[in-house]
Amino acid sequence: MNQTRTALLQEAELLIRKRGYAAFSYSDLSAKIGIAKASIHHHFPTKEALGVALIDEYLERFEADLEALSHGPGEATAKLLAYGDFFAQGIKEGLLPLCGVLASDVSALPESIKSRVEKFFQQHLDWLEKEIRAGVKRGELRLDLKPKRAARVVLSTLQGASLTAWALGESASVKPTLKDLLAQLGK
Amino acid sequence: MNQTRTALLQEAELLIRKRGYAAFSYSDLSAKIGIAKASIHHHFPTKEALGVALIDEYLERFEADLEALSHGPGEATAKLLAYGDFFAQGIKEGLLPLCGVLASDVSALPESIKSRVEKFFQQHLDWLEKEIRAGVKRGELRLDLKPKRAARVVLSTLQGASLTAWALGESASVKPTLKDLLAQLGK
DNA sequence: ACGACCTTACCTACTAGTTGGTAGGCTATC
DNA sequence: GATAGCCTACCAACTAGTAGGTAAGGTCGT
Known part of the structure; x- marks a missing residue:
């Protein structure tokens, strides 16, 4: 039904995560999807509307994924590693984290x-803090850092590791970097 | 003598670090500097040439700074913290790390x-590895991680912490995040 | 000392191409 | 017959880059 709309959102996300927000255009999209540039306006009146829809969907999807991870089995460390896979997997597919890209164009x-x-x-800091706190409580994690601050270190490292891996063309380096960090954080 | 050229490079760097590579134009520059847009082509025939000159200067400047830090006084940990100030200071001035920005537009x-x-x-990974290795040798640092991998964790965290701080408008959070990391890395 | 010439640094006015967005029309489906 | 989904054809604004000219300053041989 809304398959064109869905395709547009999907393709736009790929373009942004590959080339940055400013570098994706209705022209690019129309070429990729195979409909006229003007027709995109039928689904998304403005570029901003498309961007908002796209990121809202991304946030929602991520929230569901985090929820599932939270409620799933495994210790805290395993969950943090699994969380890292969201980033590592993206990089392997040639995709930067969406909000990392957007952050650098934020102004x-x-x-x-x-x-x-x-x-x-x-959202991500909150989730990480919650999981870390739970891990400490269950005795699966021992750390001197307050969960809130540990969460920030983890998110920062993953964002930065994605960027570094991307720049150096070393798509496999995100996961080991997270592992190294967790080994040190866990003491 | 080359004061216009210098002003162009300076202003271009600010624009890129504030708004991203794609979002700076010869128009923006001409308005900021106060010369005609076409006159910029006299100094830099193409946008690419300007970009190359800009980043070359940035690399050179950074190399000198790192060299000075290396040869200066202080223990390894202090040097790593001082290194972090390059990032923290930038964020406080509303400037993302240049190559972090460029990395996300890389394709x-x-x-x-x-x-x-x-x-x-x-360059940065090499410097960090060297300093970390030296710190371990002098007994100022104790860590289980190989220096090469510790270097990557530190650089990643700083890049990511800059992005996170920028996105959340918390310009003072870069330094504490690095401190937290080093406290854990140093064990 | 003087004109001839070149270079530097800038200008106005333009080009071709791209951008996001609009207007209006066609066609199939509900 | 209305609406959804698409089209062609356009628009104004912007992009990097070009053409050609001006004014100032230095360097040259004579």
Whole structure:
């Protein structure tokens, strides 16, 4: 039914995560999807609307994934490693984390998108903090750092490791970097 | 003598680090500097040439700074913290790390710039590895991680912490995140 | 000392191409 | 017959880059 709309969102996400927000255009999209450039406006009146829809869907999807991870089996460390796979997997497919890309263009973005990028970071910090706290409580993690601060270290490292791996063309280096970090954090 | 040229490079760097590579144009520059757009072509025939000159200067400046840090006084940990100030200071001034920004636009960049971004990451990994190795040797650092891998964790964390701080508007959070990391790395 | 010449640094006015977005029309389906 | 989904054909604004000219300053041989 909404298959064109879905295809547009999907393709736009790929383009942004590969080339950055500014570097994707309605022209690119129309070529990839195979409909006229003007027809995109039928589904998304403005580029901003498309961007907002795209990131909202991304946030929702991620929230569901995090929820599933939380409720699934495994210790805290295993869950953190699995969390890292979201980033590692993306890089292997040639895709940067969406909100990492958007963050670096943030001051050229409309307010509606900016606030959603912020929400993304907050959502992830909250999830990490929660899982780390639970891991400590269950005795699966021992660390001197407060969970809130450990969460920030983990998210920062993953974002940065993605960027570094991307720049150096070493798509397999994200996961080991996270493992190294967790080995040290866990003491 | 070359004061216009210098001003152009300076302003271009600010624009890129604030808004991303794609989002800076000769128009922006001409407005900021106060010369006609076409006159910029007198100093830099193409945008790519400007970009290359800019990043080359940035690399050179950074190399000198790192050299000075290496040869200066202080223990390894202090040097790593001082290194972190390059990032923390930038964020406080509203500036992302140049090569972090460029990395996220990398697949939309000309080859000449791409390779320099790679060089940047390599240069920093090498410096960090060297300092960490020296710190271990002098007994100032104790860590289970191999210096090479510790270096990657540190660089990743700083890049990511810059991005996170930027997205959340928490310009003061880079330094504490590095401190937390080093406290854990140092065991 | 003087004109001839070149270079530097800038200008206005333009080009071809791209951008996001609009207007209006066609066609199939509900 | 309305609406969804697409089209062609356009628009104004912007992009990097070009053409050609001006004014100032230095360097040259005479």
